[in-house]
Amino acid sequence: MRAETVPPAVPGVLSRDDVVATARSIAAQQEPSGAIPWFAPTAGVPGHVDAWNHVEAAMALRVAGLGGHARRAYEWLRGVQRPDGSWPAKWVLGAVTEPGGESNHAAYVAVGVWHELLMTGDDGFARRMWPAVRRAIDFTLGLQTRRGEVIWIRREDGAPSDHALLTGCSSIYQSLRCAVALAEHLGEPEPEWELAADQLGHVVAAHPEAFADKSRWSMDWYYPVLGGPVRGADAARRFAERWDAFVVPGLGCRCVSDQPWVTAAESCELVLALDAAGDRDRALELFATIQHLRHEDGSYWTGWQFENRRHFPGDRSTYTAAAVVLAADALADASPGARLFKEIAGRPLGPCEASDPVACGCALVSVADAVRTRL
Numbered sequence: 429m430r431a432e433t434v435p436p437a438v439p440g441v442l443s444r445d446d447v448v449a450t451a452r453s454i455a456a457q458q459e460p461s462g463a464i465p466w467f468a469p470t471a472g473v474p475g476h477v478d479a480w481n482h483v484e485a486a487m488a489l490r491v492a493g494l495g496g497h498a499r500r501a502y503e504w505l506r507g508v509q510r511p512d513g514s515w516p517a518k519w520v521l522g523a524v525t526e527p528g529g530e531s532n533h534a535a536y537v538a539v540g541v542w543h544e545l546l547m548t549g550d551d552g553f554a555r556r557m558w559p560a561v562r563r564a565i566d567f568t569l570g571l572q573t574r575r576g577e578v579i580w581i582r583r584e585d586g587a588p589s590d591h592a593l594l595t596g597c598s599s600i601y602q603s604l605r606c607a608v609a610l611a612e613h614l615g616e617p618e619p620e621w622e623l624a625a626d627q628l629g630h631v632v633a634a635h636p637e638a639f640a641d642k643s644r645w646s647m648d649w650y651y652p653v654l655g656g657p658v659r660g661a662d663a664a665r666r667f668a669e670r671w672d673a674f675v676v677p678g679l680g681c682r683c684v685s686d687q688p689w690v691t692a693a694e695s696c697e698l699v700l701a702l703d704a705a706g707d708r709d710r711a712l713e714l715f716a717t718i719q720h721l722r723h724e725d726g727s728y729w730t731g732w733q734f735e736n737r738r739h740f741p742g743d744r745s746t747y748t749a750a751a752v753v754l755a756a757d758a759l760a761d762a763s764p765g766a767r768l769f770k771e772i773a774g775r776p777l778g779p780c781e782a783s784d785p786v787a788c789g790c791a792l793v794s795v796a797d798a799v800r801t802r803l
Contacts, residue, residue, distance in 0.1 A: 429549050429550055433490075433762070434762065435447045435493050436491065437760060438759050438760055440716070441719060441756075446726065447752075448726075449726025450726040450727065450728070451488055451493075451494050451749070452492075453723075455497045456468070459522070461504050462503055462505075463504050464477065464482045465520075466481060466743070466747060467743045467746060469521075477520070479515040479536065482505060483539065484540075485750040486502055487543045487750065488750035489501065490548075490765075491753050495548070502540065502541070502544065506560045512529070513564045513566050513568075514564070515533055516528070516529065529581065530580060531578045531581065531582075531600060532599045532600050532603070535568040535603035535604065538564065539602060539606045541561055541610060544557075545610070546764045554610065554614060558614055558616075565618075567582075568600060569624050574787045575627075575631060575635070575638060576624075576630065576784070576787065577628065577638040578596070579591065593648075595642070595645070595647040595651040597631070597639065598632050598655030598657060600655075604624060605772040605775075609772045609773035623783040625780070629657040629780040630657075630781060632655070632658070633662070644685045645685075646685070646694050646698070649666070649670050649673075653667070653704065654698075656704075656777030658779065659778040659779060667702070667707070676690055679720070679732065680694075680721070681694045681695040681698045688734050688735040689740055690718075692721045692728045692730065692748045693730070695715075696718065696751035697755075698714060699714050699718075700751075700755050700758055702714065703759060704758075704769040712759060715756070727748075728748045728749050730742075730748050
């Protein structure tokens with residue numbers, strides 16, 4: 429077991445005490461069960477819980493030294509997993525409101541468990557969570573097409589939806605890499621998961637036709653870099669192509685390109701993506717910029733509507749606070765989990781070759797190109 433990690437600080441932007449205050453704003457909204465909603469009931473309106481954002485919040489709690497709260501979050505998640513390995517898309521105050529199981533929600537438990545293992549060295553925790561991780565990854569890969577993308581949700585009736593999401597699949601790529609590392613660490617290797625990750629990463633990087641068009645959303649712009657399939661010159665090119673569409677100087681990153689609304693969570697995820705791609709100067713600049721959304725208690729407003737000049741939608745969300753803490757940790761390179769978006773088990777995240785180039789059509793393209801060259 430490792431000693432509790434010292435919380436990160438970003439000189440000139442956030443002190444360690446600032447980061448702890450932000451994490452405490454998450455803990456203050458955690459439900460007695462251990463679940464972490466988007467926000468605690470405000471003016472009679474409760475926030476919902478979903479597994480992905482719940483795990484992100486648990487990771488932030490651990491980074492800031494609130495390990496007891498993090499463990500309660502993971503134990504709750506383990507206890508409410510369904511037999512098929514999924515979790516409902518949404519709960520509100522403990523009641524399921526959207527029963528469908530999202531693939532990226534299920535897969536993200538692997539990132540959380542791997543992060544907790546890195547942070548604590550607690551093999552007992554990893555072994556206790558391993559059956560849940562295995563079921564979750566099996567559920568996720570049950571939605572992978574032969575080409576390689578992963579369909580985004582299995583509905584309540586068991587039928588999959590008819591499309592995949594680029595943001596979700598980029599996140600699943602990182603999740604699969606963490607799951608493979610966890611399996612190897614526990615002596616139960618899963619080579620098929622690694623092949624599935626290779627194929628998925630290739631499709632994310634090279635086959636935009638595999639995904640529903642969500643290009644107005646900034647997450648579809650930066651997530652292929654954040655999740656790992658796109659790095660190097662391709663990442664730099666991707667950032668350059670739509671930087672002006674999404675980044676508002678002095679304010680942060682828009683949620684969607686056609687609305688005058690910047691959000692702290694998307695901005696901090698972009699910070700993580702920039703840092704992972706080696707663009708540290710812009711990452712630090714953007715991280716400093718988004719501090720205008722910090723509340724005096726350490727929480728963060730979700731967003732700012734800069735034409736109307738008001739906070740929108742008006743809440744201070746746990747997932748936003750979590751993104752700030754994780755971005756601070758990455759920039760400070762402070763904890764054993766700080767490089768989670770750069771490398772898994774010492775292996776850099778990045779582009780990969782398709783494990784089945786015939787399935788995605790790349791092998792056929794290569795043959796055609798060779799024929800044309802000979803002619």
